[in-house]
Every structure is written in structure tokens, then in C-alpha cells.
Amino acid sequence: MKVTVVKNVLDANNRIAEENRKLFDQHKMFVINLMSSPGAGKTSLVERTIVALRDKYRIAVIEGDIQDTFDADRIAKLDIPVVQINTGGACHIDGNMIRETFPAFDFSKVDLLIVENVGNLVCPAEFKVGENIKVMLLSTPEGADKPAKYPLMFQESSALLINKIDLMRYVDFDLEKAKRDSLALNNDLKIFEVSCKTGTGLEGWIDWLTKQIDAFKK
């Protein structure tokens, strides 16, 4: 006997992500899902973004790592509410892990929530957490072949920050190829060339992000 089912196997996660999204909407919270390889500079970008925007928005951060609280400790030093998720081996954050952090926050006092995902170019792109936008970092030492090798994250993201642009001359990074291949995958991708160490190019990212948040809050 045949039984027709037609059910998305990722539905369980999508449903939780949608519930998270509804809660974020109620509080008019803008949520970023920040993704990259390990070591591309996510935490440095979060620090820079906090310093640039903390007078304009009330910011909170969720840090995702396999283990340790090193990143959360860095954020806590800036006196920003932060929760560390230790995934204990899982290679990405999913909607349910985000939901479990909710008791730790007072969302009526948050305008911008940054979720720093586990460093990984593959899986985080496949699991929604309830974000408004996905943002990814690609650092120059990783090489310009990453869009071609890991297309999904480039397709799913709204913005790409090419980080460690100050190292480009030492690491043989083909900037034009990286940009061309990224845009070929995602024509709407907004690309910023930055250095989170020196601060180069970050004003473009901050301006763009401010516009996204203000448009959402209207």
C-alpha cells in the first residue's frame, strides 16, 4: 500500500526558526547569522561592529563554538550581554540551540542580535536560526577558490566581507576572482573589502548594516 506524505525533512528546524523569528519580530530585533571558516575573523568583526554601533543600538551576542568560552569572554569585556553556546561537537547552530538561550536575555532591551555561528563553510548555511540576514566572512589567506568550492553559503548570504585585506599582498589572494565567482553565485550579494585588524573598509559595512536595521525597524 502506498501512502503519500510529502514532508520536508528539515521542517522541524525550519518551524523552530520561524517561531524564533516571530519572537524577534515582536521585539523588533534585527538578527544577523554570521558565518565563516574558523579563524576568518568573525569575533573581531563582532567586536568592531559593537564598538561602531553601540551608541545607536542595544546589542546582544550569541557565540557558537564546539567548546570553550574564549569568544564570549572577549565580547563580555565590551560589557554586552552575551551567551556562549557550546555545541559539543555539532558543526553548526540550529534553531533549537538559539531558543534555549532565550531565558538569558531581556529581548525588550535588544535592537540587534548577532549570532556568531560555529566556524564552518558548509553546514551553518543549511540551518536557519530565525535570522533577518546571513552574513559571511571570507579571509584572504583562505584563498579565492572558496566561492567555487563552497557555493551554498555564498548563495544564501546577503553580505560578504572579504577580511584580512591587509594581508593580501603576502598571501596571493585573487580578489577579482573571489568577487567575480561570488557574484556569479549570488548577484545580489553585497561585498565589502575590510580589515578587522586595521579597521580598513569597515565604514562601508557599518553604513550598509545601519540601513538594513533602520529599514527593518520602520
Added chain:
Amino acid sequence: MHELYLAESIINIVSDHARRDGFKKVNSILLSYGRLSCIESKTLTFAFEVQSKNTPAEGAVLVFKLMPASIHCFSCEKDLEVIAHTGICPACGGAEVMLTAGTEELQILELDVD
């Protein structure tokens, strides 16, 4: 990608149906996914075999329907099936290419049950 998670989710969906419809045995489960959706059918089959022990889904054969990936090229206006998405049109080499199919998430379509 996350074959253990997917296998668990499949078993949950099948168990729900078994409870509701009262069937005893699942012979096969028909699944579909897009070619570019990062699913490893062999890994998923292995994960499913291990995890379905002592559930209503135990013993079911997973049957996969692979949905093709295709692009539309804005330079030559062709719609073409592709194996990988590189952003370059395989026909004319143009770079203004849009992916039109191939990233469909894993779905259960049909169960064969007794």
C-alpha cells in the same frame, strides 16, 4: 551534511504516520532532493539503518529521487541542466547565470507500507 539529523527526522515522520494510520511495516520510503542540496544518500542510508532499529521504520529501504539542477543564462537565454553550479554558462561562457533548480531540500514523498 547532517545525515544523522536527517535520518532521525525521517524516522520521526514515519513513526507519526505509523501511529496515525496503524500500519505494521514500512517496505520503502521514497525521498527526493536537489542535486546541489549537499545530501549524501549513502551516508544517509547507513545512518538510517543504524538509527531505525526498534522503530516502526526499521527495515525500510530508502529510495532516492534526485532532482536535476538547472540554470538560466541571461546572455544566451538558454535553460540548461548542470551537474555543478559555477556561475558560468556551459553553453556560451557567459557569467550572468541564475540557478533555477537543484537546491530542493530533502523531502519524503511516499511510503510503501503493509
